[in-house]
Amino acid sequence: MQLLLLLLAFFLTPRTRAGEIIGGHEAKAHSRPYMAYLEFRYNTSVAICGGFLIHEKFVLTAAHCLNRYSEHLETIVLLGAHNIKKQEKTQQLIRVKRSIPHPLYNRRNRTRDLMLLKLEEKANLTKEVEFIKLPNDKSQVNPGAICLVAGWGQLTPNGSSPNTLHEVKIAVQKDKECETRFSKYDSTTEMCVGDPKIIKHSLKGDSGGPLVCNNMAQGIVSYGKKSGRPPGVYTKLSSYGDWIKKTMRHH
Numbered sequence: 001m002q003l004l005l006l007l008l009a010f011f012l013t014p015r016t017r018a019g020e021i022i023g024g025h026e027a028k029a030h031s032r033p034y035m036a037y038l039e040f041r042y043n044t045s046v047a048i049c050g051g052f053l054i055h056e057k058f059v060l061t062a063a064h065c066l067n068r069y070s071e072h073l074e075t076i077v078l079l080g081a082h083n084i085k086k087q088e089k090t091q092q093l094i095r096v097k098r099s100i101p102h103p104l105y106n107r108r109n110r111t112r113d114l115m116l117l118k119l120e121e122k123a124n125l126t127k128e129v130e131f132i133k134l135p136n137d138k139s140q141v142n143p144g145a146i147c148l149v150a151g152w153g154q155l156t157p158n159g160s161s162p163n164t165l166h167e168v169k170i171a172v173q174k175d176k177e178c179e180t181r182f183s184k185y186d187s188t189t190e191m192c193v194g195d196p197k198i199i200k201h202s203l204k205g206d207s208g209g210p211l212v213c214n215n216m217a218q219g220i221v222s223y224g225k226k227s228g229r230p231p232g233v234y235t236k237l238s239s240y241g242d243w244i245k246k247t248m249r250h251h
Contacts, residue, residue, distance in 0.1 A: 024150075024168025028249035029082040030090060034132035034217075035165060036061075038117070038208065039079040042070040050151040050209030052103040052132055052217055053079060056122040058248050061208030062220050062235065063101035063115040075099060077119060080128040084152055085163040088212050095120045100247055109184040113222040113235045116247055117210075133216045139238040141191065145172045149193075149221060151206020170194045172213070173231045181225070182233060188233070189239045191219045194230025 015049075038057045046146035051061035059077055059150050066072065081088060102116040123129055137207035141147070170193055176194035178185040185192070185223035192212060204229030224232030 004212065010080060013207060026162070027082070027150055027165045027167040029164075030080070030088070030095055030128040031055060032165065032212075033126075033128050034210070035081075035128040035150055037084050037152055038065065039076040039078075039082050040066055041073045041075065041076065045070070049075065050153075050206040050221065051117065052144070052210040053129065054131055054134060054217075054244070057119045059096075059117040059119065060210075060217075060220065060244070061115050062108065062113050062222055063072050063105040064113055064206045064222070066099055066101065066115060068107075075117065077117065078235060080126065082246070083163050086168050088100045090126065091159065092123060092129060094123065098251060100251060110182065110223045110233070112189065112240075114220055114237075114240060114244075116244065116251075132212065134214055134241060134244065135218055137238055137241050139216075139218065139220050141172050141213050141219040142182055143172050146170070146215055147172060147193065147211050147218065149206065149209055149211050151209045151221075153206040165175060169196075170230065177231050178233055180222075181231070184235060189236050190222070190233065191234040192231050192238045193234050194224075196230055197230065199221055217241060235247065 001176050014088060016028050034052045036053055037062060038049045040047045048163060049061055049065035051059040054060050077094045079092040080090040096117045097120045098118040099115060102112040105112045110127045146169050148167055150165055153161060173192040175187040175192055183221055207221055210217040219234030222233045222235050
């Protein structure tokens with residue numbers, strides 16, 4: 001009965017969107033089995049973000065997805081989803097036991113913008129629910145590389161949000177493209193992604209979703225211009241491998 005009530009609350013709750021896919025298309029159903037749809041529930045609102053499964057009990061997302069200044073009630077993770085408004089047989093709905101932002105995350109500058117979510121129970125690995133690999137500390141993605149980002153956010157800056165997962169391919173840029181646009185950009189821990197001449201992008205979000213290059217998660221969607229124009233800034237995962245491993249081991 002409790003699970004039924006939780007499911008009903010999930011599908012009926014009004015949501016605040018935290019990002020969007022621009023210039024992309026609907027993904028093939030369940031073709032991105034690592035994707036997680038997240039709801040951060042507060043006293044008076046619900047915010048959503050993207051995330052991705054990296055272990056049976058851990059999802060990785062952006063630290064800014066959690067609002068520390070509002071009374072946080074709970075966080076819900078939906079795995080194995082394509083259409084978030086339908087109760088698909090592939091879906092697994094799991095509560096978050098603990099949210100663990102990077103200890104040096106700076107909300108003002110959006111630096112070190114990553115957070116681990118420890119699940120209350122292990123995800124059941126299936127064809128529709130799988131991990132995605134993380135890079136080692138020597139991994140590099142060169143400018144010009146074509147990567148993929150996906151999420152359930154809006155399709156235009158002021159438009160409606162789709163019920164189904166959308167994705168877009170975008171190109172990694174030279175750091176100077178972001179250094180000239182964002183005063184706090186840090187090339188050692190961040191990536192600049194999205195050709196400024198092509199309106200294909202993931203705005204502020206699908207915040208927390210992965211930047212996938214050659215089937216590996218290389219970045220996390222962090223922030224960009226409010227207009228939705230690329231490029232945007234992504235947290236560089238190769239800089240945080242040790243923190244991620246140690247945190248999962250100790251929690």
